[in-house]
Amino acid sequence: MTKPDSYWLQPIGIVRSALQRREDAPLQGREGGPEAWVEIYPEFLAALEGIEANAEVLVLTWLHLARRDVIKVRPRRVATNPLLGVFATRSPDRPNPIGLHQATVLEVDGRRGVRLSPMEAVNGTPVIDIKPVQCPHSPGG
Numbered sequence: 001m002t003k004p005d006s007y008w009l010q011p012i013g014i015v016r017s018a019l020q021r022r023e024d025a026p027l028q029g030r031e032g033g034p035e036a037w038v039e040i041y042p043e044f045l046a047a048l049e050g051i052e053a054n055a056e057v058l059v060l061t062w063l064h065l066a067r068r069d070v071i072k073v074r075p076r077r078v079a080t081n082p083l084l085g086v087f088a089t090r091s092p093d094r095p096n097p098i099g100l101h102q103a104t105v106l107e108v109d110g111r112r113g114v115r116l117s118p119m120e121a122v123n124g125t126p127v128i129d130i131k132p133v134q135c136p137h138s139p140g141g
Helices: 042-048
Strands: 013-017 036-040 056-062 098-109 113-117 126-132
Touching: 036 042, 036 126, 042 113, 056 113
Parallel strands: none
Antiparallel strands: 013 036, 013 126, 036 113, 056 098, 056 126, 098 113
């Protein structure tokens, strides 16, 4: 099988959070992730149209502080857990460190971005996409 050398991603914004270090972040947002702003770059602000407060969204991030050479980890960093391949875990350390964060929209500011909770991404994390959590009868599917 021939594999491509790389693909190009363009960040659409950046996380602004009280979490300053990777060690400060909970393993999952629902485990104490704070509110955070996803500041959207000006050329993408119009893409927020249709997102409203109380909506559930998936935020995809590029985990810029992650290690990309990790193939196996002990889940939840517990030494007694068996080593598993990173594709069987939610570890941020992986060949392509894409973060997936489910959050509730608290506020939409068409000049800045969206305020979300919970968000376990650290301050300065690049955002690569935002998608609605799809319900069976929701528009935009």
